[in-house]
Amino acid sequence: MANQIDPLFAALADPTRRSVIEHLATGPAQVSTLYAGRDMALPTFLKHLKVLEASGLVRSEKKGRVRIVHIEAEPLAAAESWLKRQRAVWEGRLDRLQKLAESNTPL
Amino acid sequence: MANQIDPLFAALADPTRRSVIEHLATGPAQVSTLYAGRDMALPTFLKHLKVLEASGLVRSEKKGRVRIVHIEAEPLAAAESWLKRQRAVWEGRLDRLQKLAESNTPL
């Protein structure tokens, strides 16, 4: 029922995982490509991929011995949306404060 | 030097802390007000506030025996900005795919 936004932000709180998302934003990729050049053991990296997949930010399917990973747009948009909403509330408040200041300071 | 975006997303990955941000978006508040109605011990809640403050999302100062907490707009915007950037890359890719499909399918 709930939005499951916790694991989403948690997934984004790691540089390895964010860089995977950055890579996948340019298109789907297989595990070994995503792994290339990383300074960590493969099983460690696979755990990061699992965290991403559990958060819903990413999906994957196996083709032969290769696993193709792709980004999932909606959860990314959901996170952005939460932030946007907070900013809207915050800016709405600033607007009201400004109007108040203007009405009380008729120069 | 680096953007310190890790602790930012990490701070947002907890419902208690997000609800504090939601509250503070409507304006500054003191600790006891933010704490009111929460089902956890006060020291536990204070740790959450410390996490928020360490992430830069929030600042606070003490006035007498009361601590006033307020939101910090920039880090919130930085998180939103990262997400927006990913979406831009992603949507740019979708646009190119669509154009490609159009040019290859002249009806």
Next chain:
DNA sequence: AATTTAGTTAGCCAAATAACTAAGTATCTT
């Protein structure tokens, strides 16, 4: 059929996180 490639599973470990209680320190209020 043997080897290489691409991931997977299992198990261990250290550090970080989230929670608690108990006890303490300022700062109002009466």
Next chain:
DNA sequence: AAGATACTTAGTTATTTGGCTAACTAAATT
């Protein structure tokens, strides 16, 4: 001056996280 209020600090505990190695499976290549 005493008491209440608003945090603060210290110390404990359980769970989660992020990392590792070793050993394994399945698919493609030679």
